[in-house]
Amino acid sequence: MSELIVRAEKLDAADELAALRAQFVLDDVVYLDGNSLGALPAAVPGRVEDVVRRQWGALRIRSWDESGWWTAPERIGDLIAPLVGAAAGQIVVGDSTSVNVFKALVAAVRMAGPGRDEIVVDATTFPTDGYIAESAARMTGCTLRPVTPSEVPGVLGERTAAVLLNHVDYRTGRLHDLPGLTAAVHTAGAVVVWDLCHSAGALPVGLDEHGVDLAVGCTYKYLNGGPGSPAYLYVRSALQDRFDSPLPGWNSHAEPFGMRPDYEAAPGALRGRVGTPDILSMLALEAALEVWDGVRIEAVRAKSLALTDFFLECVTAYVPLGRVESVTPAAHGERGSQVALRCGDAGDVMKRLIERGVVGDFRSPDVLRFGFTPLYVGFADVERAARVLGEVVA
Amino acid sequence: MSELIVRAEKLDAADELAALRAQFVLDDVVYLDGNSLGALPAAVPGRVEDVVRRQWGALRIRSWDESGWWTAPERIGDLIAPLVGAAAGQIVVGDSTSVNVFKALVAAVRMAGPGRDEIVVDATTFPTDGYIAESAARMTGCTLRPVTPSEVPGVLGERTAAVLLNHVDYRTGRLHDLPGLTAAVHTAGAVVVWDLCHSAGALPVGLDEHGVDLAVGCTYKYLNGGPGSPAYLYVRSALQDRFDSPLPGWNSHAEPFGMRPDYEAAPGALRGRVGTPDILSMLALEAALEVWDGVRIEAVRAKSLALTDFFLECVTAYVPLGRVESVTPAAHGERGSQVALRCGDAGDVMKRLIERGVVGDFRSPDVLRFGFTPLYVGFADVERAARVLGEVVA
Numbered sequence: 193m194s195e196l197i198v199r200a201e202k203l204d205a206a207d208e209l210a211a212l213r214a215q216f217v218l219d220d221v222v223y224l225d226g227n228s229l230g231a232l233p234a235a236v237p238g239r240v241e242d243v244v245r246r247q248w249g250a251l252r253i254r255s256w257d258e259s260g261w262w263t264a265p266e267r268i269g270d271l272i273a274p275l276v277g278a279a280a281g282q283i284v285v286g287d288s289t290s291v292n293v294f295k296a297l298v299a300a301v302r303m304a305g306p307g308r309d310e311i312v313v314d315a316t317t318f319p320t321d322g323y324i325a326e327s328a329a330r331m332t333g334c335t336l337r338p339v340t341p342s343e344v345p346g347v348l349g350e351r352t353a354a355v356l357l358n359h360v361d362y363r364t365g366r367l368h369d370l371p372g373l374t375a376a377v378h379t380a381g382a383v384v385v386w387d388l389c390h391s392a393g394a395l396p397v398g399l400d401e402h403g404v405d406l407a408v409g410c411t412y413k414y415l416n417g418g419p420g421s422p423a424y425l426y427v428r429s430a431l432q433d434r435f436d437s438p439l440p441g442w443n444s445h446a447e448p449f450g451m452r453p454d455y456e457a458a459p460g461a462l463r464g465r466v467g468t469p470d471i472l473s474m475l476a477l478e479a480a481l482e483v484w485d486g487v488r489i490e491a492v493r494a495k496s497l498a499l500t501d502f503f504l505e506c507v508t509a510y511v512p513l514g515r516v517e518s519v520t521p522a523a524h525g526e527r528g529s530q531v532a533l534r535c536g537d538a539g540d541v542m543k544r545l546i547e548r549g550v551v552g553d554f555r556s557p558d559v560l561r562f563g564f565t566p567l568y569v570g571f572a573d574v575e576r577a578a579r580v581l582g583e584v585v586a
Numbered sequence: 587m588s589e590l591i592v593r594a595e596k597l598d599a600a601d602e603l604a605a606l607r608a609q610f611v612l613d614d615v616v617y618l619d620g621n622s623l624g625a626l627p628a629a630v631p632g633r634v635e636d637v638v639r640r641q642w643g644a645l646r647i648r649s650w651d652e653s654g655w656w657t658a659p660e661r662i663g664d665l666i667a668p669l670v671g672a673a674a675g676q677i678v679v680g681d682s683t684s685v686n687v688f689k690a691l692v693a694a695v696r697m698a699g700p701g702r703d704e705i706v707v708d709a710t711t712f713p714t715d716g717y718i719a720e721s722a723a724r725m726t727g728c729t730l731r732p733v734t735p736s737e738v739p740g741v742l743g744e745r746t747a748a749v750l751l752n753h754v755d756y757r758t759g760r761l762h763d764l765p766g767l768t769a770a771v772h773t774a775g776a777v778v779v780w781d782l783c784h785s786a787g788a789l790p791v792g793l794d795e796h797g798v799d800l801a802v803g804c805t806y807k808y809l810n811g812g813p814g815s816p817a818y819l820y821v822r823s824a825l826q827d828r829f830d831s832p833l834p835g836w837n838s839h840a841e842p843f844g845m846r847p848d849y850e851a852a853p854g855a856l857r858g859r860v861g862t863p864d865i866l867s868m869l870a871l872e873a874a875l876e877v878w879d880g881v882r883i884e885a886v887r888a889k890s891l892a893l894t895d896f897f898l899e900c901v902t903a904y905v906p907l908g909r910v911e912s913v914t915p916a917a918h919g920e921r922g923s924q925v926a927l928r929c930g931d932a933g934d935v936m937k938r939l940i941e942r943g944v945v946g947d948f949r950s951p952d953v954l955r956f957g958f959t960p961l962y963v964g965f966a967d968v969e970r971a972a973r974v975l976g977e978v979v980a
Contacts, residue, residue, distance in 0.1 A: 228647055232639075232646075244626065244634050247813075248813055252623055253619045253623045255813065256623075256813070261813055261814075288860055291681065291835075291860055327834055419862075421866075442713045451757075455720060469814045470815070470867045472634070472812055472867045474814070551646070555845065
């Protein structure tokens, strides 16, 4: 077995991203849950302290202008943009992913126009997307059509208004074909909304390149923004004039401080704003995004695939045959940055893994999830995680 | 003029709430903008540091359970409850005020039942309430009827589904008759939604006592929760079973970690949750609410009225006759905790006041707003503010 330890050492030594680990607060735990809550970037505590003590405590109301609070949603949106392949001016940060799914889906139906009264949604999606899609359908007079992602192309037609898809399945770690499915939706004349929660920050998304219409995502997984940090909304620039939000708050008004009774939507990404932005979490996220300075997302993807390949190899070597089964696709083109292992006693196994310093998570009824954040997970972590798993299930 | 200075000293000496000022981070500035962004409570910076460094940095994902992150929205809702006269289990914290207005108004229309297709809204309301009401009307097939608050009783009828009102007008500081208007709405068989942004934390609200159906409010004004801190939603317990949210996220599911494709609403106030709560801001708010320990809201109200009375008296004494005009009602029963003065060159006057260490704000086109937070504003502050105003406009 020591051959894998030696391999891990060599892979870590050759890793061009290895130095980035120092930009995070980590300990001896092997943290494979960054696909649920990213680790703390070292720059965050000092920034948050400044926001609380100086910006709020000393400048108080003046900070809306002097500390750039008011423009934070679009400024931080522009920091996320290159990570998801978007030019500036198309992303705004704020609200939760659920709320942004609602904005995007209702706006998508309105863009699709009359005669199109069906919303197609991934039936295996993260639950909130399905619940919100159901509400959006109910409130726009549409029918909801839940299908598996592979069935999507077959159900598209003249009645399709909008299609909501997850880029990576949160349970299985399967990466869906964003370019191909986007093209299929467009061929049918419908509008596509992608949920990037489990892909942004882990692999190239290429929103602009693939002509995606609308996208949403959280910032607390691979973007390490902190617990419940604000989500974001992407609206392709060509569609912004037609983005008709179901949540037209004063922050998305063309002249917010005019305090006028009639609503007039702001131009550009600002149209996705709603109410007063949550500044403490927003500026913690801004500090967290500094770790991406000079990092190429292609290098992140290459390391992510190498980590997950190596993990699967180590699992095969260390875990008794048949004890666990990977439900994550083996093909690189179909794999996100996590490995999900089906395991009969998964809840109990994960508990014991965590007791032994290997942190992943459990998804009911029988899935062990291991997320690999290429910015701070190394190959030695991967080898250790698989080795401890082998010991725990033996 | 020194008589007013002597009076201020005596009033401060007799003020039972005066000691609370030490629980805030303040300086020599007279801060009369707590009705826009409350000052920093001294307990907040240390708490936020603990949340960032220990709860997120060291415990990471474990904190959702071990640090009580998951249950924070309802736990902190129960801290706000006594301040607005609500028994526990009816308030949940999260999202922005705008988003909560949307939840409340759509749910109100659904509760009102068929045949009722009109939403009445205060035409002079804070803009976001009007914009969101328009969207709620559009999405529920209702007609929006904007009227001035005094016209509300006259327009209520069999078609009225829901009525959205502000407890205190953000510009004029006028306090509306919550008990009387609530009763009128109920007599008409409709559902009332109150926006408490400018009253909660400054005066008794009595939600339970007056049978209010639904209410929303921000936490960054008189509750001092910090810039953009999460808002809250009150749903009267008797109506919770019928609260049908237009934003049914996974956090409001009866079994959120069951990750089931079918939505089943949680019982109680939890039904108002949507997506993952914003933890940094949420727990900063929790620390901020500690200043209310042992504070009676009736004492806060008494001091608030004394402060605004004294301010009006000082303005009369110091400001040349006719230079400004109060648009805030003189009657105690109609006054919130702010004084709004109409002044031709209000924008310029406020700029000069701020340069001289007196911070209020300006609302277009001609209103100077001065907010009085009884927890940390004293009578000497009030005298100084009026005196500087007199010098500035002379």
